[in-house]
Amino acid sequence: MTLKQIGEFGFIHKISRGCLVRPENVTVAIGDDAAAFSTVPDELTLVTTDLLIEKIHFSRNFTDGLDLGHKSLAVNLSDIAAMGGIPREAFVSIAVPENCELDYLEELYRGIKALAAAHNVNILGGDTTRAPKDLVINICVMGSVAPSDILTRDKAKNGDRIYCSGFLGHSRAGLHLLKNNQYKNNNLFQTLIDAHKRPTPQIGVGRFLAKYPDVKTAIDISDGLGADLSHICKASKLGARLYENSLPISDHLKEFCARFGFDPQEYALKGGEDYVLVFTIAPEKAKSLEDAYCQKFGVTPHLIGEIVATPGIEMTQPDGCTKPIESAGWDHFKVDA
Amino acid sequence: MTLKQIGEFGFIHKISRGCLVRPENVTVAIGDDAAAFSTVPDELTLVTTDLLIEKIHFSRNFTDGLDLGHKSLAVNLSDIAAMGGIPREAFVSIAVPENCELDYLEELYRGIKALAAAHNVNILGGDTTRAPKDLVINICVMGSVAPSDILTRDKAKNGDRIYCSGFLGHSRAGLHLLKNNQYKNNNLFQTLIDAHKRPTPQIGVGRFLAKYPDVKTAIDISDGLGADLSHICKASKLGARLYENSLPISDHLKEFCARFGFDPQEYALKGGEDYVLVFTIAPEKAKSLEDAYCQKFGVTPHLIGEIVATPGIEMTQPDGCTKPIESAGWDHFKVDA
Numbered sequence: 001m002t003l004k005q006i007g008e009f010g011f012i013h014k015i016s017r018g019c020l021v022r023p024e025n026v027t028v029a030i031g032d033d034a035a036a037f038s039t040v041p042d043e044l045t046l047v048t049t050d051l052l053i054e055k056i057h058f059s060r061n062f063t064d065g066l067d068l069g070h071k072s073l074a075v076n077l078s079d080i081a082a083m084g085g086i087p088r089e090a091f092v093s094i095a096v097p098e099n100c101e102l103d104y105l106e107e108l109y110r111g112i113k114a115l116a117a118a119h120n121v122n123i124l125g126g127d128t129t130r131a132p133k134d135l136v137i138n139i140c141v142m143g144s145v146a147p148s149d150i151l152t153r154d155k156a157k158n159g160d161r162i163y164c165s166g167f168l169g170h171s172r173a174g175l176h177l178l179k180n181n182q183y184k185n186n187n188l189f190q191t192l193i194d195a196h197k198r199p200t201p202q203i204g205v206g207r208f209l210a211k212y213p214d215v216k217t218a219i220d221i222s223d224g225l226g227a228d229l230s231h232i233c234k235a236s237k238l239g240a241r242l243y244e245n246s247l248p249i250s251d252h253l254k255e256f257c258a259r260f261g262f263d264p265q266e267y268a269l270k271g272g273e274d275y276v277l278v279f280t281i282a283p284e285k286a287k288s289l290e291d292a293y294c295q296k297f298g299v300t301p302h303l304i305g306e307i308v309a310t311p312g313i314e315m316t317q318p319d320g321c322t323k324p325i326e327s328a329g330w331d332h333f334k335v336d337a
Numbered sequence: 338m339t340l341k342q343i344g345e346f347g348f349i350h351k352i353s354r355g356c357l358v359r360p361e362n363v364t365v366a367i368g369d370d371a372a373a374f375s376t377v378p379d380e381l382t383l384v385t386t387d388l389l390i391e392k393i394h395f396s397r398n399f400t401d402g403l404d405l406g407h408k409s410l411a412v413n414l415s416d417i418a419a420m421g422g423i424p425r426e427a428f429v430s431i432a433v434p435e436n437c438e439l440d441y442l443e444e445l446y447r448g449i450k451a452l453a454a455a456h457n458v459n460i461l462g463g464d465t466t467r468a469p470k471d472l473v474i475n476i477c478v479m480g481s482v483a484p485s486d487i488l489t490r491d492k493a494k495n496g497d498r499i500y501c502s503g504f505l506g507h508s509r510a511g512l513h514l515l516k517n518n519q520y521k522n523n524n525l526f527q528t529l530i531d532a533h534k535r536p537t538p539q540i541g542v543g544r545f546l547a548k549y550p551d552v553k554t555a556i557d558i559s560d561g562l563g564a565d566l567s568h569i570c571k572a573s574k575l576g577a578r579l580y581e582n583s584l585p586i587s588d589h590l591k592e593f594c595a596r597f598g599f600d601p602q603e604y605a606l607k608g609g610e611d612y613v614l615v616f617t618i619a620p621e622k623a624k625s626l627e628d629a630y631c632q633k634f635g636v637t638p639h640l641i642g643e644i645v646a647t648p649g650i651e652m653t654q655p656d657g658c659t660k661p662i663e664s665a666g667w668d669h670f671k672v673d674a
Contacts, residue, residue, distance in 0.1 A: 002438075002439055003433060003442070008465055011439075015443070019450065021459055023459075026461065030461065030463070035426070035462040037426065047479070049430050050464050051431070051466055055469045056466060089384070091372070093386050095393070096340060101339070102340050106352070113355050116356075122356065122360075123357075124372035127387050129394070130390070133471070134468075134471070136473055138388055142384070
């Protein structure tokens with residue numbers, strides 16, 4: 001059996017056994033956006049960690065230090081947002097190859113520190129070492145959330161409406177532009193490129209949802225809507241139906257796809273790295289939520305589908321027919337580079 | 338200015354600025370074995386993180402998965418030990434190259450889990466991803482300690498006696514044997530090889546020292562006695578005098594050095610990765626500590642020197658003369674591979 005055969009999630013399942021030797025006070029172990037455990041009665045500590053490897057997650061060729069620092073921390077803050085938490089402390093480890101300039105590293109830390117400061121997050125430690133060839137960054141973020149506020153993947157109910165807090169597919173489109181050198185003097189696609197380079201962790205949306213008593217389930221879009229929604233479905237032992245007409249596809253993405261001959265729907269379903277939040281709520285509570293959300297953020301969240309009893313994800317087309325959606329989005333071990 | 342010129346600690350100093358945006362409740366930020374901060378009045382949370390990179394920190398050629406897993410966690414537990422803490426939760430990130438077998442990874446996790454279970458530590462999360470070429474492991478460990486028990490680097494006083502909890506230089510000697518293929522059927526040097534492959538984090542010693550009211554300063558030997566003791570000296574704004582005759586050099590190390598033509602003193606001063614603890618105590622309290630330590634552990638800690646007012650580290654030779662000791666041990670950015 002190879003790693004490629006069992007895939008990232010098969011591997012995680014395999015290694016998860018025997019990890020919990022002291023289960024008391026652990027609310028969420030391996031298998032959500034962050035771990036959650038308590039040291040005091042009315043607060044859960046949240047911990048998430050992300051490992052970014054050059055040539056897999058980023059390229060120094062088209063990512064400056066400032067953006068890389070921003071994104072390295074943002075992906076962790078997004079996990080805290082998906083749990084409804086407040087980020088508190090960050091720990092930054094880096095391994096530096098000889099060909100990486102001090103200036104680049106200083107910019108990298110400047111990017112991390114700027115985003116950390118914007119969210120009132122301390123950088124309290126880390127590790128620094130050499131790397132043979134590729135720059136490596138690992139950031140671990142701790143946060144907190146009240147036990148009654150926590151958002152997990154396993155609380156979706158049959159019939160729940162599924163919402164998405166922003167547009168999908170932007171980051172993947174931005175990456176395509178960067179990889180193909182289509183970014184110089186191209187203001188039209190700047191939104192897409194920015195979505196890839198400097199994602200905004202939706203801490204504010206996460207906190208709003210955490211405090212909204214009828215929302216209990218959320219996830220952030222890191223691997224793509226199909227993959228991430230399937231995590232909710234599997235954890236909640238249910239399925240999902242998406243409305244094809246309601247996928248949050250922006251005019252920018254449509255224009256991008258038209259120009260390059262791509263399918264916007266494919267980008268929306270499998271894009272990944274958009275770091276918007278997907279959450280569910282009972283149908284009878286959905287309208288009030290939409291109103292409160294709109295009052296708070298000035299926009300309405302995108303209603304994209306509903307939770308159903310049958311496992312798997314399907315999509316209702318405008319003609320009323322449904323088609324199955326591949327849940328597999330990004331799998332680090334299955335993908336061919 | 339290059340990274341090599343400013344070195345690891347110059348770099349850490351550079352990036353530390355502006356990391357603390359919320360200083361309240363932070364007891365120890367960047368610059369000790371672990372960070373310490375409080376969320377409740379009578380407990381400090383400790384956090385440490387270590388990044389291990391193939392070809393820099395380990396070689397799969399002579400390290401099996403089980404030992405690599407053990408060591409990856411052990412180096413973190415050692416940092417918690419050096420703060421006097423109890424380790425609680427671990428978060429494991431790995432990046433896996435295509436040529437790394439699933440079996441190897443399963444052994445790796447088995448090694449991590451076995452040591453975690455032995456210390457009652459939960460593995461609560463992490464990250465898994467691909468790597469282009471080299472295996473990467475980052476482990477972050479959280480622990481706790483009472484505010485009155487914490488051991489830091491900055492509390493040494495002039496005249497304090499300096500103790501070491503075990504032999505030095507073993508790990509470096511073991512690495513030499515492994516690198517030069519001198520390990521097959523060689524029982525004589527097994528102790529040295531084991532010291533390198535499976536270091537024992539001295540959590541028990543750390544807890545004993547934490548609870549001993551007169552001990553306030555400790556560090557673990559990761560970079561070498563000269564380098565690690567100089568961290569205590571710099572943090573405490575003092576110097577140190579080592580007693581040449583009292584360096585904790587084992588018969589094993591002497592035999593190893595005799596056979597290969599190395600200097601045991603050099604190995605003891607610069608070896609690194611021994612993960613024993615160095616701590617200080619006022620001279621009038623030293624005898625009682627030795628007795629209590631011996632009663633607890635059946636051995637006496639090695640008295641290796643004393644804290645002095647003059648900055649820097651010197652060593653008293655048997656003839657009464659002193660010579661300066663280079664404080665630089667392992668610097669990840671200055672070393673030539």
